[in-house]
Amino acid sequence: MPEPTEYTPRSVYTLEPHTDSVTAENSYIAIETIAERVYGKPYSSLRGCQQDDEHIGNDSVKLYELTSDEDYLQALGDLDDAKMYLGWDSRTGVSVYKTGMTELDYWLSIRVADENTPATVEANPPATQDLENAVFESRFFADRAFSPSLGLVLADLIRRGELPRGDYLFRHWW
Numbered sequence: 001m002p003e004p005t006e007y008t009p010r011s012v013y014t015l016e017p018h019t020d021s022v023t024a025e026n027s028y029i030a031i032e033t034i035a036e037r038v039y040g041k042p043y044s045s046l047r048g049c050q051q052d053d054e055h056i057g058n059d060s061v062k063l064y065e066l067t068s069d070e071d072y073l074q075a076l077g078d079l080d081d082a083k084m085y086l087g088w089d090s091r092t093g094v095s096v097y098k099t100g101m102t103e104l105d106y107w108l109s110i111r112v113a114d115e116n117t118p119a120t121v122e123a124n125p126p127a128t129q130d131l132e133n134a135v136f137e138s139r140f141f142a143d144r145a146f147s148p149s150l151g152l153v154l155a156d157l158i159r160r161g162e163l164p165r166g167d168y169l170f171r172h173w174w
Contacts, residue, residue, distance in 0.1 A: 042143075061170070109134075
């Protein structure tokens with residue numbers, strides 16, 4: 001008779017974009033709540049989910065595994081080695097990239113206009129426009145312009161000590 005496979009218990013944390021608060025009973029972590037507390041701005045979970053996997057559909061669940069050192073170091077490497085594509089420069093005839101700034105830094109530099117800060121870009125900026133430090137007229141346009149990958153956000157939150165390392169289920173219903 002073959003030996004039974006050894007069961008390894010794992011903690012799975014649910015990042016639930018539609019819950020307003022976390023309770024001990026539901027064990028959900030609202031990703032927007034964490035992002036707003038840590039980064040000082042909301043995180044568009046739909047954009048992040050789409051960017052991680054363009055084929056992921058509605059009523060979807062995605063598991064991010066950052067339990068092993070390899071997974072975690074890979075995620076941090078992706079975070080630190082990000083190279084931003086800014087579009088095609090018709091004047092020089094080459095693609096334009098920005099280095100030295102991670103996707104997270106880039107996203108954090110985008111702001112929303114208020115009474116003291118006027119908008120600096122239109123609602124649908126051209127693909128070649130550099131959006132670093134851009135100011136959009138509304139949160140909707142800012143989120144649509146760019147949000148970092150959810151996997152990279154998780155890696156950064158773990159590095160900052162905001163989340164324990166583990167497996168994360170991301171659920172969304174639209």
